[in-house]
Amino acid sequence: MAGHIFYSFAVSADGYIASAEAGGDVGLPVPEEALHRHFNEAQARTALNLYGRNMYEIMRYWDEPPPESVAYELEYGEAWRGTPKVVFSSTLTSVGPGARLVKDPAEVEPTVRRLKAETNGDIEVNGAKLAASLIRWGLVDEFRLYVMPVVLGGGKPYFEAGLQLELEPLGSESLPQGCTLLRFRPKQKS
Numbered sequence: 028m029a030g031h032i033f034y035s036f037a038v039s040a041d042g043y044i045a046s047a048e049a050g051g052d053v054g055l056p057v058p059e060e061a062l063h064r065h066f067n068e069a070q071a072r073t074a075l076n077l078y079g080r081n082m083y084e085i086m087r088y089w090d091e092p093p094p095e096s097v098a099y100e101l102e103y104g105e106a107w108r109g110t111p112k113v114v115f116s117s118t119l120t121s122v123g124p125g126a127r128l129v130k131d132p133a134e135v136e137p138t139v140r141r142l143k144a145e146t147n148g149d150i151e152v153n154g155a156k157l158a159a160s161l162i163r164w165g166l167v168d169e170f171r172l173y174v175m176p177v178v179l180g181g182g183k184p185y186f187e188a189g190l191q192l193e194l195e196p197l198g199s200e201s202l203p204q205g206c207t208l209l210r211f212r213p214k215q216k217s
Contacts, residue, residue, distance in 0.1 A: 030074065030146035032139075034158040035171035036185055037206070043182040044155060054179045061203035063099045070106040074148030077139065077161075080116035082154035083126070090123050113142065115157055136164050159187035169197065169212050176205040 036044045037055050046054030058066060078086065089107040092100055112126040115135050122128045129138050139161060143150065152158045152167065161167050172185060186192070193214035200208040 030143040030148060030150040031168050032077075032143060032150045032152055032161065032166055033169040033171055034152045034162070034167050035069070035173070036155075037173040037175055038185045039177050039179040039182075040174055041178045041180065042185050043179040044185050045183040046179045047182040054182065055175050055177060056204060059204055060097070060099050062206055063103065065202055067099060067103045067106055070103060070110060072149055073110050073151050075142060075146050075150045076107075076110050076112045077142070077150060077152045077157065078112060078114045078126075079154030079157035080114065080119055081156075083112070083114045083116070083119075083122070086153065087123060113138065135160060136166075139164075139166055155183060155185065155187065159190060162187075162190060162192070165213070167213065169210060170194065172209045172211075173202070174207045174209055 037058075038044055039046075039055060044053070044055075048054060086107065089104040092104045096104070108125060110125070112122070113129060114122045114126050115129050115132075115138075117130050117132055119128060119130075129135065135157075143166060152161055158167065194211040195214050197210035197212055199210065202208055
């Protein structure tokens with residue numbers, strides 16, 4: 028038994044997960060029903076979510092989606108709430124239902140190594156900063172880039188600046204809204 032850690036994010040065609048613009052708009056298209064359902068299914072298959080503080084606070088939206096949410100959004104919220112979460116933050120004092128908080132930065136690597144050894148199934152890492160640490164420690168097994176047909180021209184990159192990796196393609200898939208899923212794994216050393 029060993030978990031499979033993957034780092035997954037929607038990205039612009041030029042590799043950014045969020046624009047440099049102020050105001051909270053990431054600049055990427057909002058998933059419509061068909062693409063959202065793909066993400067619903069992926070979340071339902073995920074055994075464990077790992078979060079840094081920023082992404083966790085954004086995703087807390089799914090704790091109580093607004094009543095006017097459409098069915099496919101409510102389905103995602105249900106899958107998200109049903110997935111155990113571990114949040115790594117030295118500044119948060121508490122986390123919501125179904126989540127556990129790890130405050131000590133020195134505990135991030137040993138905790139993730141233990142969770143990977145104990146978890147049977149997919150473990151999604153959420154948040155570029157947390158993912159960068161896991162990549163440096165050799166803990167990420169797969170990269171899933173949901174490339175959206177938009178160029179942001181700058182912003183927060185999927186891969187941390189200065190990080191160098193050799194990757195092996197695992198495949199691609201055309202999805203709704205002109206999105207292309209690109210899957211890679213770290214190149215195996217011979």
